[in-house]
Amino acid sequence: MRQRFFLFLFLAGFTSSCMFGSYPSGYPSGGGQQYPPSGQQSPDDTYPNSGNQSGNYPNSGTQPGSGRSADPGVTVNSIRLTKDYTILNLTFVNTNQPQRDRNGQLMGQEFIEFDPAGQLVAANGARKFGFLKAEGIPLKSITPKLDRNGQRIQEGITTLPGDKVTFTLYFERLDKGLENFDLFECNDYDQIVCWNIYNLYVNNPADPIVYNPPTKPAQKPTPVPNLPKKKTNLPPAPSGESGGEMESPKTKPTPAPTPVITIVNVSGIVSDAKNKRPVTATIDYQLSASKQAIDSVQSFASTGAYRMSLQKGQVYTYIASARGYQSASGVLDLSKIAGGQKLTRDIALTPLAVGDKVTLKNIYFEMSKSDLLSASYAELDKLVSMMQDNPNMSIRLEGHTDIIGDHDKNLQLSRDRVIACQRYLVQKGIDIDRIQTVGYGDTRPILTKGTDEERKVNRRVEFVILAI
Template sequence: MKQPYFILLMLTGLNSACMVGSYPTGNPSGGGQQYPSSGQQSPDDTYPNRYPNTNPSSGGQPGRGRTADPGVTVNSIRLTRDYTILNLTYTDQNKPSYDRNGRQVSTGTIGFDPTGYLVAANGARTFAFVKVEGIPVKKEQLNPATGKKVLVGRNTFPGDQIAFTLYFERLDKGLENFDLFECVNDQYICWNIYNLHVDNPADQVVYTPPTTPTPVPPRSSPAPKNQKLPQVSGESGGEMETPKAKPAPVATVVTVSGVVSDAKNKRPVTATIDYQLSASKQVLDSVQSFASTGIYRMSLAKGQVYTYVASARGYQSASGVLDLSKVAGGQKLTRDIALTPLAVGDKITLKNIYFEMSKSDLLSASFAELDKLAAMMQDNPNMTIRLEGHTDIIGDHDKNGQLSRDRVIACQRYLAQKGIDLARVQAVGYGDTRPILTKGTDEERKVNRRVEFVILAI
């Protein structure tokens, strides 16, 4: 019987099975690494092998979310000034397993991969892992029996309930729905968790233009009618009190400017830059760069986080984040933008395209990348492309081919929903026939799982 290795990993690219876990860790009857069962310690015996069932209350809001592994429960979600904190419980649901001496053996190992992250705003914002409490961070260690590197962590036994806490960067204010993405391994059951929610209201954005103070008339000028003269000290001949100066208005905006240029020849480019609050799905406004200089300028409310997309005819769209949450009003920031020109025959990998585990259903975290592609095709109405789907070399060949086809068709349909004519988008699934790497670890081969598009005409 195989022992699963449950470990959180980062989900990137096109996964033919979005999972974290199920790592074969040493049952002699199964694959994977093997450790002697008679007293010799495994590499992870720095952690006790047995733990009491634990599920402490950690405060915060009750956890909500849909997990890819039924053994993982979201207990609570909490926000502090610096962190987004998830308290989870893993339950080892495997059946008991015994060695030849009748002793119960570990059926799993858990740990957390520090490349995991949270994603929100339909994929436009990601928040990195900071630390974990209750389980170890994933590490690789050389197995002396095989000479290969293996993943090690904390052993679990059937029925064990292990509570642990994950810390990530704090969500932008206003972002309340997010996902936890981990793994790129076709053999593991990932602890991916979708549709997480936390109450995180946005600050009210109020822009008050600065006012011009009313000038004080000089003392030698006659006072306007009905104006009350300033009081004087003493009965007569005293000095006039100097009127108190009005406080200077507090700056509430940050000026962001820069140059949009061609990434290859550095020449200025006329581009449209759409920007919005990170927590919003609607474009807040847009500005254009000057044709002669490529210079653009926009005034944004301080204390907010914005995302933007810069697009121009004949160029790939570029996106980014403007984090003004800790920037004082009145400051000026520079953000130059380089756009890559498009050419027939170019092959471009779509980053951050996510699907349900072993399915072709697009997750919302994919929308930001596909929206960029749709905007690019709208800016270039003669552009036609071929979407190409690829899987890793692991698994059934025919199933990989079908899965890759289904997934690029899902991307094709999304573009059609955004107004792109289906005649402009071909879809081909190559499955495992065109891998980038054929050797190496699963983490190294994750580049094989991808969605690309080739420009056919422009």
């Protein structure tokens, strides 16, 4: 594997048919020396419940639950949560054997940098958390520098066999309750070392949902009947003071406690994206850390209006679906919204028509393989909902790769990947006779020129509506 530096163009044939990315760097190359660990951490690293993979998950990439890297030279040292960040500390080791070519030049170099388009993906792909900053590794430039031949000039760190680089990556903080996630940073062989890491774990328990029922209004005290004053055997009071009798003290009414409002009212309009007319839709929603929908609401046919009452302090995901329309999904982040407030979220649905072609934007596979990753499930579930709402709908799944690499291998990879998507839909109850598949490999690119970053649109999975 470690000769990827020299086999890059050949191996690029295993390009991804659909992953995100963007790509180039920021700092001069280093090369050859031992790189120190990254700098000081954020001052809020002591946030409660953060933990360095607490419980049975030690701070080692070789331990269960610490992640599985697409590149064998990458180790996850620790994962920490703070108030604002999800922090990953990684180490890269150039494990190539030192060799020299005929001219005496040292072989086995590896070029490393991190693409700021990388993100953490959780909740089976329903939640994504963006990259914020890095320490100890250069970032890929948004606009790559090219030489006279149009080839990209490497600007990151060039490592020699045996070199080790330890660095730290900061991402947006995971929603509470999300403990399993993946890191996606690159497409297949878009760069020599890829930081895709699967099955990461961090201890991140969810806050309990406490339901506070409305407080009943305080009742007026029951009037006490006028009873004769009771005589007591107390001695006579001194001169000038009243005495000889005692009156029962008057009871003051207890003020009603202020009710604690924990509900946020979410409402909006579901409409046709083209003509803006109201649409009757079903909106299934769930907690971001949950695998099951907890409830659903419907929008009114006459107005398209819907309303949900959700618990404050939580993050929800939803799928809106309607007969004759593409399903739409989104996130309702109520973690910083006070109870009693109102949140407006309008939803526009795109109508379906025979012949329409739709790109599935968030489908993830193992590097250079057809194994479908769990981060793809949210996108495919939208397609499942669409086909369930339209029982006469049939589709053709189409797979595409980039134009780089071996044509036959690209063709086979694209076929295998759409079959993997078909298999998922069938497991969800969609009849296989409603799903055709075809792999086009590199024969139908969107772009034939440009950089790796620009040509990434060629790697995709699409579906075409055959009947509805």
